[in-house]
Amino acid sequence: MNILFQPFNYPLLQLKNRLVMAPMTRRKSPNHIPNQQVAEYYRRRAEGGVGLIITEGTVIPHATAHGSRGVPSFYGEALVGWQTVVDAVHKAGARIVPQLWHVGSVRALDQFPESTVAAHSASAIAHPYLGEKAFLPTAMTEEDIYDVIQAYVTAAMDAKKLGFDGIELHGAHGYLIDQFFWDYTNKRTDKYGGKVLAARTRFATEIISAIRMAVGSTFPIIFRFSQWKLGAYDAKLAQTPQELESFLIPLQEAGVDIFHCSTRRYFKPEFNDSSLNLAGWTRKITGKPTITVGSVGLDIEFQESFLGVESKTTDFSNLLERLENEEFDLVAIGRGLIADPYWPKKVAEGRMNEIRPFAKHMLDSLD
Template identity: 50%
Template structure:
């Protein structure tokens, strides 16, 4: 695994190795303000060996962006001071940190009375929910993404990731099941996400890394397909890359499966091949059971072999691999891999791991 511990240069950022912490929602920032416990949570994973921390989804400063309020934001003096403490704690452990900027779109809960917004007023299972965005709404959200990215850079983040996956707002524009608009944003479903990327690029400057996370699957539709062929995937990704993306993060539930029918590279492999950009692979690394959002199962998940990581890395299918639940269970998972003590990793126990979210 030695090659996976080599550095990687992206714009003005050098990662110490090829391991990232995947973004995982915590809802542990009262009033949107990350506290000392949040800094400690991320610092433990940085000390455990990862090269890049990607935070939980962070609400952009727009009233429709997300619910509940315990999801952190990047707005207001208290929140920004909290994040500055987080970034300092992570950097002190030798890792880099990216803020994942998030708008939940039609998947937003509305218990607080705020009406969700989306391209066409549809959620990821095709149900009417909330309202479709008009031109003023689109402009306000573009500006909110830019403001969040500007704040992220100011408080010490090394990069930003735009959450364009899993049926949330940017993904809702890309997917034909949730974007049935008849205007220019429906004729070209990449248009609004590309405008957001361009606005973020203008906000952070030319040398600050922008990561885009995308997916085929949605939170309520595991078999969804954003692209049914490599050619269609290329048509989607090209304008987004041209708008200013530096790194792509194709989210899958199992990192090792082919992206399309037949023998083919993984989604990460196709993404890298089609765009030439660095790619972050992800999906059930180190565990025997694939990620199932919302699962209430408390059964222990056994460790899985990690031999495919080296094989896929050597085949050029990814540049960085993100780890999720394994890092919840054991913050030192990456160091165990480096030190050849992964045999001591006991797997994932949901009760114990959820306790470590706080």
């Protein structure tokens, strides 16, 4: 059997196969509430055979956390919408976790929903992604940090109450948690900052430990991180495997169960002298299960897609070899699952030539 369709037997999270839907913001939740259309969108992906769905980024209950219109909240009335989503996905045979999100300073001046509220970040440094439109954030005080940690805890507990199968923390791509990791945005001299990468993991480790305390030892915590940032695609947190280790071990010790290693091309070696990708290194260092992602089955990476370049489906036998070799455990598919909810079923049945390739216009609707 194709290894993608072998079960994932991790004690805390059993999945019917190795395929994960990558978290993808769709901005289709009016007033930040996921509606029936959103539930149908996720249900179709579950019916299409994916083992685990990671929802689009959904915002924790804190006034500073939102970045743009149409992005779902994870509090208040939105939780009723999320309940419908969870139930629909479970009924269709997949598991689902919400991706908990705080955008930090990635809030364009003309876009953030509550215009009287300042943007938060590790330091008062405008995010490079937004250029001229960047909102100058305020550096979080210890009290702000405490409040935001509590908001993550509340969201994680709500996820558990609603019947989600775990949570994913969005620690990637230059948003709030990553703004603490990244030396460009974190110039703090207190215990949340420092010259070495390990010193800048403290905000994340406090969030993870606080969630772990609140949800208990059997509710899975997935942690997504990346080297690249929005607006700084060549940025790197860790330049060497040793530096990566200094970053990962505190997160692991705080209570991460599964690492989701966000790269744009899964086949790119992360460091010299080894073919291992970021998920491969992370598994080797931590011994924890990892999720790989990035251009699986598509010939171009997602930024090119956003520019309107057309993509074609491609062979991914190299991915299967890596999975066989236990370089990583799970494989996330992003654009492929927007384009074709039945991607997993078609692959399982060897109908590769029937898979619809991704095109940018598909982002306009929630089919």
